[in-house]
Amino acid sequence: MLLKKTFEDEEAISEVTFSLPNQVEADSIHVVGSFNDWDESAHAMQRQEDGSWTLDVKLDAGKIYEFRYLINGTDWYNDPDAEGYTPNPHGTENCLLST
Template sequence: MLERQRRKNTTAVTFVLPGGDPPGPVSVVGTFNGWQPGAHVLQARSDGTRAVTVALPAKATHAFRYLAAGDYWFNDAGADGQDGPNSRLNT
């Protein structure tokens, strides 16, 4: 799930997943962080989910995926669409 908060020149995007599915650490990787695993690791929230917020340039398109333990890559069903094998996000 994606949560967005528009600001003047950026959009704060919060990437949200259930607390334990998939198990272990999960990162969001994409064009906005050079596809670098571990750059944006989702952290536990009090409501039982886990999330990370990334400030992205407004009016742009980004490709991203999640990377879980065991080299498990997966997409976000709530994304704005698909960009090849990746999820697509429009800010």
């Protein structure tokens, strides 16, 4: 995964680009996390021409968020390049993202 962050100073907003490589086979991928109240359909990634997946999200700057990828509505996937991980109530871990 590639996380790209840009900051808009006057609004205290960080734009984050979530990206997964074209090796991820899926019909749909959603980014699900604390920034969208774990809504499994709120943030759908878009497949690019090269087969990779991307999503741009504007988040409040200066915060730490938890997230995971939901593939095809059934399979949870953690980002191997996340900034960190934290245990979740389901016996697995969530990825950490700081803005």
